[in-house]
Amino acid sequence: MSMSAVEPGTRLADRFRLEDRVSEFGGATLWKAIDEILARPVAVHTFSPEFLRVDEVVRAARAASRLTDPRLTQVFDAADQDGTAYVVSEWVSGESLLDLLTSRPIEPERGAALVAEAAEALAHAHDEGLTHLNLTPSRLVWTTGSTVKLLGLAVDAAILGLTSDDPVRDDTLGLGRLLYAAVTGHWPGDGDSGLPPAPLDYGKLCTPRQVTAGVPGYLDAITCRILLQEPRRGQPPLTTPAEIADALSEVPRPAPVPISPNPPALNQRTEAPETATPWPAQPAAPPPVPPRPQQQSGAASKILLTIIVLLVMAAVGLGAWTVGKNLGTTPAVAQSPSPTPSETPKPVTVKAVSAEGFDPLGDDHSENPNLAGAAIDGKSSTDWHTTSYNSPELGRLKDGVGLILDMGKSIPISDVSVSLGDVPGSSIELKVGDATELSSLKTVAKEADASGTVTLTPSKATTGQYVLIWFTRLPPYQGKYRGSIYDILVHSSASA
Structure with missing residues (x-):
């Protein structure tokens, strides 16, 4: 049978009957077919006579068929004989990551859980020498059976003729792009993925938290460690699927739910009905019903009642004797209620009146003053930063530099939360006082080799109108050294 004779109704290997043509690309056709022996749907790829990579496809399919990870599409058969080549694989019904992101918002951690499963499966494939090279949102599926499937391994x-000099790196970046898409709904790669492209900031990819509100900081950091290949939160870049799987190991995984006895018919493109829902909530188990107490017989009830009455009478008598004894030996004194200890006021966030770059040891006594407001605007995507210096000790030009806040009046300082950059190496001090001269600001807390969000708590009661975050050592930045503050929150026990 020639390839040109392949049409609906064609039977391959005397068991796979082609039914519906799903898609065609570059001489390869995807069909929904029926395995007549096992009476189940399967996916079948067939190829036109002009398709030149039949041998490569069949070899890849046979290699993939040896993998047993249930999150990878199972390959059932692959052959090239009698002028007909085909690959038979598992028919997957469900919603792809693309479907999920374009049909309704999903929580970032739920999307990340899909990618975590894919990373683990791909790590197993890499151990066997197989790679994917085509990781897109349409290839990652949440099935109707509440499981994860990664389609098209090898x-x-x-089929597409994709090759790579470093396939591990390419699959790692592919997982990073999937994670970015899962938490932001934007695609950070080339080509048409079906999602809006990820925005850029002066030519550099915006981080997930710059794109979408509510992305957990640890997911933002993991994504940047993959795609930007930068250390974040004191952790190195992620360079393999296994490292990504380990980094995402704490993401809550979706719990499988029973498959509906009549699942909707979905094609291999995972076109899903509107009623499909990712991560169906498990119904809570009904509370156990306490057993009904058995009724006592008449005689037993009377005996029990008599015992209870005697015990009550004994307790009353003992109490009366004790009261009488106390009245006879000590005068009655009216007791005043014990004072209720005053509750410690719960710290509240106090908004600063203004912020200024603070460089009293420099020539102009200021440091990037035009950026200072970004540290108190409540946006994690904006920052104030120091000038870039040639060494972590500020080029040995001065002892420190920082950002000073005016709280408007002197207030008690409970603690100050500072969001730094993700690169470690910052040494900072918290200084508080009622004047802006450096000599009037007292150091009340400090932190060395800091990164991420740091809470500085004074060791004793501290009040002041001015709060200074003072850098004495800077982290590396683009070949030099620069300190950054994305956000500052001042907490006070003051009621106003």
Whole structure:
């Protein structure tokens, strides 16, 4: 049978009957077919006579068939004989990551859980020498059986003619792009993925938290460690799927739910009904019903009642004797209620009146003053930063530099939360006082080799109108050294 004779109704290997043509690309056709022996739907790829990579596809499919990870599409058969080549694989019904992101918002951690499963499966494939090279949102599926499937391992690349000098790196970046898409709904790669492109900031990819509100900081950091290949939160870049799987190991995973006895018919493109829902909530188990107490017989009830009455009478008598004894030996004194200890006021966030770059040891006594407001605007995507210096000790030009806040009046300082950059190496001090001269500001807390969000808590009661975050050592930045503050929150026990 020639390839041109392949049409709906064609039977391959005397068991796979082609039914519906799903898609065509570059001489490869995807069909929904029926395995007549096992009476189940399967996916079948067939190829036109002009398709030149049949041998590569069949070899890739046979290699993929040896993998047993249930999160990878199972390959059932692959052959090239009698002028007909085909690959038979598992038919997957469900919603792809693309479907989920374009049909309704999903929580970032739920999207990340899909990618975590894909990373683990891909790590197993890499251990066997197989790669994917075509990781897109349409290839990651949340199935109707509430499981995760990664479609097209090895076979996609062979069909599309994709090769790589460093396939581990390419699959790692592919997982990073999937994670970015899962938490932001934007695609940070080339080509048309079906999602809006990720925004850029002066030519550099915006971080997930710059794009979408509510992305957890640890997911933002993991994504940047993959895509930007930068250390974040004191952790190195992630360079393999196994490292990504380990970094995402704490993401809550979706719990499988029973498959509906009549699942909706979905094609391999995972076109899903509107009623499909990712991560269906498990119904809570009904509370146990306490057993009904058995009724006592008449005689037993009377005996029990008599015992209870005797015990009550004994307790009353003992109490009366004790009261009488106390009245006879000590005068009655009216007791005043014990004073209720005053509750410690709960710290509240106090908004600063203004912020200024603070460089009293420099020539102009200021440091990037035009950026200072970004540290108190409540936006994690904006920052104030120091000038770039040639060494972590500020080029040995001065003892320190910082950002000073005017709280408007002197207030008690409970603690100050400072969001720094993700690169470690900052040494900072918290200084508080009622004047802006450096000599009037007292150091009340400090932190060395800091990164991320740091809470500085004075060791004793501290009040002041001015709060200074003082850098004495800077982290590396683009070949030099620069300190950054994305946000400052001042907490006070003051009621006003």
